Amino acid sequence: MKLTLEQAQKAVEAGVKKSKELDLKMNVAVVDAGANLMAFGRMEGAWLGSVDIAIKKAKTARYFDMESGEIGKLSQPGQPLFNIEHSNNGLITFPGGVLIEDKNGEIIGAIGVSGSSVENDHEVATAAKKSIS
16 A cells, blocks of 8 residues: 555644644644655644754654654664664654555555654654554
């Protein structure tokens, strides 16, 4: 199964909805299985610098098939992936990037959210994921 544009847009809408519930202004990015941007939403007033971060969180999760925050744990000094964030034209290795899987557990894309604390970014990304999972 492939991620559809309808699903990607639904995820962005769910992320925006959750952001509003939390009184936040977020950027929400959805990439397909090839890490290509499929849908994006920038809420009015969301940080401009977080546009790139949201996209890179989604790509980071998909490139390594794990949540961006998990890669962050492995990229700390003394850990096996130290400095990985400098690869692939820059990765984002803190929470807010989650994978999208189909009913069979196959990864079909990823979501990246940025614009608040990493805890809030992750919460919004998870809500966006639930809208299509």
